[in-house]
Amino acid sequence: MDHFLYRNGALHAEDVPLAEIAAAVGTPFYCYSTATLTRHFRLFDEALDGMDHLVCYAMKAASNLAILRVLADLGAGMDVVSGGEYARARAAGVPGDRIVFSGVGKTRDEMHMALTGGIRQFNVESEPELQALSEVALSLGVVAPITVRVNPDVDAKTHAKIATGKSENKFGIPIARARAVYAHAARLPGIKVVGIDVHIGSQLTDLAPFRAAYRKVAELTAQLRADGHTITRLDLGGGLGIPYARDNSAPPLPLEYGAMIREELGHLGCEIEIEPGRLIAGNAGLMVSQVIYVKSGEDRDFLILDGAMNDLIRPAMYDAWHDIVPVIEPAPGAEQHVYDVVGPVCESGDTFARGRALPPLAQGDLVAFRSAGAYGAVMSSEYNTRPLIPEVLVKGDQFAVIRRRPTFDEMLNRDTIPEWL
Template sequence: MDHFLYRDGTLYAEDVRISDIAAQVGTPFYCYSSATLTRHFRLFDEALDGTDHLVCYAMKANSNQAILRLLAEQGAGMDVVSGGEYARAKAAGVPGDRIVFSGVGKTADEMRMALEGGIRQFNVESEPEMVVLNEVALSLGVTAPITVRVNPDVDAKTHAKIATGKSENKFGIPISRAREVYAMAASLAGLDVVGIDVHIGSQLTDLEPYRMAYEKVAELTKTLREDGHNIRRLDLGGGLGIPYERSNEAPPLPIEYGQMVKETLGDLGCELEIEPGRLIAGNAGILVSKVIYVKEGEDRKFLIIDSAMNDLIRPAMYEAHHDIVPVTEDVPGEEGEKYDIVGPVCESGDTFAKGRTLKSLAPDDLVAFRSAGAYGAVMASEYNTRPMIPEVLVQGDQFAVIRQRPTYEEMIERDIIPAWL
């Protein structure tokens, strides 16, 4: 469920007309619903009721400060994958003991930043990383809490570019080598082994891959405890999918996921961490764009809009589907038209959809891309010197711009011309 609904023939975000935001902010822009963000976080939190747990929002989905502050006020922890994300989490008021640091390429500087600023744990992904973290921790006179990310070699049956739990992927250490890697970790004085980490991919629409991975984690927990390790925390990653196409069968609900977690891991006495991102933010945001031209091609119509692949790269990168709807609702019985929906960037890949049926549209009409709250704004760029587009947060009948659109002058002034030119 989200809070982007039609009323009296026009699309609203909660109690604000999208057309009113467009008139004030200009297009294109991202729009997020506070009610949807908080509802989705609570669904995960409630799904693990009865367990010792922490829901750590995966910031890579959407890291705007306002969204982080909103979720932190609900009690969310944060899952970060860079020094920049760590700094963002701290700036949003998230305490270090609610921040988990993931990622395969943490640098010594990033480790130092987190150890000095406070960290719940590092999810370590390789022996070389373990060695460097140990050296940094010893140099600071502290102990770094770690889990080791194990790769369970489970096919998440998701897009190849967002699968992370197969043996061919770059993430984690093979679960078959876990005992020797944990023995190495235990021998390093600067590390405190607190648990196990696993994450098998993103946009999962079936619980069975999770169950297979978590059963392996349960078995590993018992083995490592027999080896003398105090395994007291299990980081289960995220990845639960959302329905990008409204006509498709809905993915599992958080409560169903939570029940499966309790069934597979609930008897181990471990604190549980989960790291949802897409399911919290995805359906909480839309991208709003304006029609520039309707162009007649030889065998098709092109709907040329003012957002482009630099604003929302998922269709170009992942062949991703987003439902695209008119901001003014279809009239019942009105025959629609088929369009190839494209942006202004000089790339053939700047295509959002082909042969998509919409009501007849004209220049200046508004359209909205649904399910654009995750991996939209955070993956945007200024390709073709197109400004990063504004982000807007709605709460009830209020809205605020939470990231401004830069001017051309501001963009250009970031460049530095050397003295010899």
């Protein structure tokens, strides 16, 4: 469910017409719904009600400070994967004891930043990282709390580029080697073991891979406790999918996910951490774009938009589907026209959809890309010297620009020409 609905023939974000935002900020732009962000966070929080838990939002999905503040005020923790994301979380008011630091390539500078600024735990992904973290902690006179991310070799049945739990993926330590790695961690003076971490991929639409991975985590927990380790926390990652196309079968609900966690891990007495990102932010955001031209080709018609692959790269990168809808509601039973929906970037890959049936559209019409809140703005770039597009947050009948579009002068002034040129 989201809060983007047609009212009186016009698509609204909560109580604000999207056309009104377009007139104020120009197109293209991203628009987020506070009500949807809030609802989706609470669904996860309520799914684990009665268990000791923390919902850590995976910031890589959408990391604007305003979005983080909305979630932080609801009690969310944050899952960060870089020093920059850590700085964003702290700037949004998230205390260090609600931040977990994931990622395969943490640098010593990032470790230093988190240890001095406050951290809940590091999710360690390799033995060299474990050694480096111990040395940084010792240099600061502190102890670093850690989980080890184990790779359970479970096929998440998702897109190859977002699968993380198989043996050939770069993430985590093979679960077969976990006991040896934990024994090594226990011997390091700057390290304190607190739990286990696992994350098998993104956009999962079936609970079976989660269940398989969590059963392996439960078995490992018993083994590690028998080895003398104190395992009080299980970080289960994220990955629950969203329905990008309206005709897709619905992925499991957070309530069903929470029930499965209770079944598989509830008997262990551990605090549960989960790291949802896509399901919280995905359907909470749209990208709105304007039709520049309708072009007739040899055997197809092209809908050329002012939004491009640098603004929303998921279709080019993953062949991802986004529902595309007109901002002005079509009449009931309106005829459909087939278009290739493309952007203006000089790449054939700048294609959002091929052979997409839409109501007839004309130059100047507005369209909205649904389910664009996750991995949209955060993955955008200035390719072709196209400015990053605005982000807008709506709450009820109010809206605010939470990232403005830079001017060309601002973009150019970031470059420096050497004196010798």
